[in-house]
């Protein structure tokens with residue numbers, strides 16, 4: 001039996017922006033739709049606008065944007 005969890009499920013349950021409870025799936029969808037910077041992702045999803053003002057999620061979002069540009073995920 002395969003014990004690996006479907007990556008889509010992981011994207012749905014993994015919160016990138018903890019303050020706003022925004023899952024990785026929503027961040028990825030924004031990037032796929034053309035948000036090609038942290039600022040643009042924040043505008044589209046509402047990330048980075050919580051209590052920490054993006055200190056906890058900004059670098060994670062940047063890594064996702066950069067990874068998409070490098071073709072690390074689609």
Ligand code: FES
Pocket residue numbers: 016017018019020047048049050051052053054055056057058
């Ligand atoms: S974790 Fe995103 S604004 Fe705080």
